[in-house]
Amino acid sequence: MKQIMLDRYGQPEDGLRCAEVPDLGAPGAGEVVFDVLAFPINPADISFCRGTYRLRPELPATPGAECVGRVAAIGSGVTHVKPGDLVINLQRENWTQQRRVKGDDVIAVSDGIDIQQAAMLRINPATALLLLADVVPLKPGDWIIQNVANSAVGRLVIRLARPRGVKTVNVVRRESLFGELKALGGDVCVLDGPDLAAAVKAQTREAPIRLGLDAVSGRATARLSACLADGGVVCNYGSMTGEDPVMSRSTLISGGQSLVGFILGRALGTRSLPEIRAIYADLGQQVAKGNLSAPVEMVYPIEDIKEAVAHAQRGERSGKILVGPNGPV
Numbered sequence: 001m002k003q004i005m006l007d008r009y010g011q012p013e014d015g016l017r018c019a020e021v022p023d024l025g026a027p028g029a030g031e032v033v034f035d036v037l038a039f040p041i042n043p044a045d046i047s048f049c050r051g052t053y054r055l056r057p058e059l060p061a062t063p064g065a066e067c068v069g070r071v072a073a074i075g076s077g078v079t080h081v082k083p084g085d086l087v088i089n090l091q092r093e094n095w096t097q098q099r100r101v102k103g104d105d106v107i108a109v110s111d112g113i114d115i116q117q118a119a120m121l122r123i124n125p126a127t128a129l130l131l132l133a134d135v136v137p138l139k140p141g142d143w144i145i146q147n148v149a150n151s152a153v154g155r156l157v158i159r160l161a162r163p164r165g166v167k168t169v170n171v172v173r174r175e176s177l178f179g180e181l182k183a184l185g186g187d188v189c190v191l192d193g194p195d196l197a198a199a200v201k202a203q204t205r206e207a208p209i210r211l212g213l214d215a216v217s218g219r220a221t222a223r224l225s226a227c228l229a230d231g232g233v234v235c236n237y238g239s240m241t242g243e244d245p246v247m248s249r250s251t252l253i254s255g256g257q258s259l260v261g262f263i264l265g266r267a268l269g270t271r272s273l274p275e276i277r278a279i280y281a282d283l284g285q286q287v288a289k290g291n292l293s294a295p296v297e298m299v300y301p302i303e304d305i306k307e308a309v310a311h312a313q314r315g316e317r318s319g320k321i322l323v324g325p326n327g328p329v
């Protein structure tokens, strides 16, 4: 079977190859073997290939934080999934044609779900949900602000904030996105830049903003913080610039703001397996109904992994880059 191998850290397309490896064989007791139908190339996967992610295993290694698969076989004692079921995998190393994992690591998703959307179910929808749930208590009428608002996470934040009555200020790098983000339910859209705080004040009529979601870092963090009310919280959960977040002393000391961090693994780690399954059951239903989705720009075959990762690093994409390791999806 085919599996992606990372041979050296650095520019992702230089270090990756599509290798021929031995088949996995039958599952052992308590194990599940599934065919990988699709996986996305997320910013964290790019960072993993560069060697700048928090996990930096010995090489060669197989990247891939998420995927959707179809169960091919189950070992004795596995009762919650059966051959033919669609599943997502809580474990990594998913850039491959087939995976063998512990039964507890797979979660079944409904058969009616769109395969491309199911491939992106594990990370971004749960991240958007828990950014809204865990950082600051939010009630209907509260305002939040986020950068990378057109990213998959940003769009999901808009969709999940709306039914909670939480209003969103959406910061992006180009005005052409305003229409689609407003159609998703975004309340205010603004361009990032030195005048961000003044533009936001004008559009929100100076409503206090309690939470800023930052995945850009560098000076962009300070620009979001300048839009927050005294006592507001900036939550840094990514770094599209590759820089560390910067905040001014005056917002921290005089404004009483705080800067906190978020990573999905830690947020899920505070929850039991039944709670985690319940989160994905709910998100899976919302994805299957079409309430939650992320646009897709292109799906590549696994042999074209170098082209796929190069494409995933381009700015101004209209959506995610996916790979279909066992044929088109």
Ligand SMILES: NC(=O)c1ccc[n+]([C@@H]2O[C@H](COP(=O)([O-])OP(=O)(O)OC[C@H]3O[C@@H](n4cnc5c(N)ncnc54)[C@H](OP(=O)(O)O)[C@@H]3O)[C@@H](O)[C@H]2O)c1
Residues within 6 Å of the ligand: 042, 043, 044, 123, 124, 127, 148, 149, 150, 151, 152, 153, 154, 172, 173, 174, 215, 216, 237, 238, 239, 240, 241, 262, 263, 264, 265, 314, 315, 316, 317, 319, 320
């Ligand atoms: N902490 C966690 O647990 C967690 C979980 C999931 C995701 N994340 C983070 O969330 C962020 C979004 O992920 P995603 O999968 O939703 O992304 P995505 O759909 O691939 O979109 C990437 C976004 O980053 C923007 N961008 C790229 N380079 C940039 C730069 N130099 N400055 C400002 N913006 C830039 C793009 O804007 P343009 O369209 O203008 O190019 C786009 O909005 C990433 O930082 C990711 O690592 C964190």
